[in-house]
Amino acid sequence: MMTLDKFEEAAEVVKRVILRTELMYSDYFSETTGNKVFLKPENMQFTGAYKVRGAYYKISTLSEEERAKGLITASAGNHAQGVAYAAKLYHAKAVIVMPTTTPLIKVNRTKGYGAEVILHGDVYDEACDYATKLAKEKGYTFIHPFNDEVLATGQGTIAMEIFKELPTVDIILAPVGGGGLLAGVATLAKMLNPNIKVIGVEPAGAACMNASLKAGHVVTLPAVDTIADGTAVKTPGDVIFPYIQKYVDDIITVEDQELVVNFLDIIENHKMVVENSGLLTVAALKHLPCKDKKIVSILSGGNMDIITLSSVVQLGLIQRGRVFTVSVLLPDRPGELVNVASIIAHEQGNVIRLEHNQFVSINRNTAVELTITMETFGEEHKNQIVQAFVEHGYDPKISTPSKLY
Numbered sequence: 001m002m003t004l005d006k007f008e009e010a011a012e013v014v015k016r017v018i019l020r021t022e023l024m025y026s027d028y029f030s031e032t033t034g035n036k037v038f039l040k041p042e043n044m045q046f047t048g049a050y051k052v053r054g055a056y057y058k059i060s061t062l063s064e065e066e067r068a069k070g071l072i073t074a075s076a077g078n079h080a081q082g083v084a085y086a087a088k089l090y091h092a093k094a095v096i097v098m099p100t101t102t103p104l105i106k107v108n109r110t111k112g113y114g115a116e117v118i119l120h121g122d123v124y125d126e127a128c129d130y131a132t133k134l135a136k137e138k139g140y141t142f143i144h145p146f147n148d149e150v151l152a153t154g155q156g157t158i159a160m161e162i163f164k165e166l167p168t169v170d171i172i173l174a175p176v177g178g179g180g181l182l183a184g185v186a187t188l189a190k191m192l193n194p195n196i197k198v199i200g201v202e203p204a205g206a207a208c209m210n211a212s213l214k215a216g217h218v219v220t221l222p223a224v225d226t227i228a229d230g231t232a233v234k235t236p237g238d239v240i241f242p243y244i245q246k247y248v249d250d251i252i253t254v255e256d257q258e259l260v261v262n263f264l265d266i267i268e269n270h271k272m273v274v275e276n277s278g279l280l281t282v283a284a285l286k287h288l289p290c291k292d293k294k295i296v297s298i299l300s301g302g303n304m305d306i307i308t309l310s311s312v313v314q315l316g317l318i319q320r321g322r323v324f325t326v327s328v329l330l331p332d333r334p335g336e337l338v339n340v341a342s343i344i345a346h347e348q349g350n351v352i353r354l355e356h357n358q359f360v361s362i363n364r365n366t367a368v369e370l371t372i373t374m375e376t377f378g379e380e381h382k383n384q385i386v387q388a389f390v391e392h393g394y395d396p397k398i399s400t401p402s403k404l405y
Helices: 004-014 027-033 051-060 064-068 078-089 104-112 124-138 149-155 157-165 180-192 208-215 241-247 256-270 277-287 306-319 336-346 379-391
Strands: 036-041 071-074 094-098 116-119 171-175 197-203 250-254 294-299 323-330 350-357 368-375 397-399
Touching (some): 004 051, 004 149, 004 157, 004 180, 027 036, 027 277, 036 157, 051 149, 051 157, 051 180, 071 078, 078 094, 078 104, 094 104, 094 124, 104 116, 149 180, 157 180, 171 180, 208 241, 208 250, 250 277, 256 277, 256 306, 277 294, 306 323, 323 336, 336 350, 336 368
Parallel strands (some): 036 294, 071 094, 094 116, 171 197
Antiparallel strands (some): 323 368, 323 397, 350 368
16 A cells, blocks of 8 residues: 555655756746646656656565566666666666667667666557566566556655645646556645645547546557657556546646647757656646646656657647748749749748759749748748748748758
């Protein structure tokens, strides 16, 4: 059972491995939502995520014999690093089964802590089934990434730190995949203040917890489809599910597109890299109907590989109207390119790509298609540039850039 004594014990134990992640007041999100928003930056932990809390606390409670057998777990990355790091400190062997879709940075960092990594399955659930099979075959001690009360108690230490810094917090937002973090945070938070609201946030493409709460029992989704790989879980934990039923006030689901634009917001306003699952609570802020409340958004992790980061940045720029592509047809005569360039320069657009195609038509009056990809200051500026083309007699066609740079 998760008790206050156990949470206090866990809080002391995890101090050996965690960094202090003090709350950050966000002027930007406070102004845009009408609430007082604080960020809990667990993305700044040594392993890049909160998962080290539960992993280390769980392993600390094992016997020497259990640790000597070797530890095994399944994870999309953050729990893997937590277990690998904790196992290294306890001089125990660690075997980690990760989905084949796991970002390279998470795979390499897990190996960097001395763990043996096995890539298996397309999603977490398939990796977990294989890890369970290996544990039985080879006698390893299995460390579940979320469906464990001891582990959830370790994750819940985040709530204790939040209350120490902000005793009057009204709402805590926590990402949810399998439910370990949410169960631990909600249970302790309600012990410390029964009136607080704890809300879980999960991706719409992997909303297994929302579906389970509506059904009144744990259900398995037929498939998951989300860029939030850390919360891409088909089945939530049945052991921790009763805690979520009892203590969680609501579940908010957000679309992947919301994560993309919030990634830009976090980088530009707080100079931090937060992975897609960690952005769930930020995206949820605009879904809250309240005003003037003290809200803490838990940023669960920041382990994002460069390729994914690059893709998310580019998609975010496109969604915000900061980058767009426009095509116009030009007469095939000297000076037309100069005219177009002058329009763009006058409106302060910044050209990053040009494609000049003379073979779209045999009509020399409209024989050239000019496709321009450019940077703008935002949606309003983008519309201003398009309108300038119209005013100069062109018929601009807007499209999504095929590539940016």
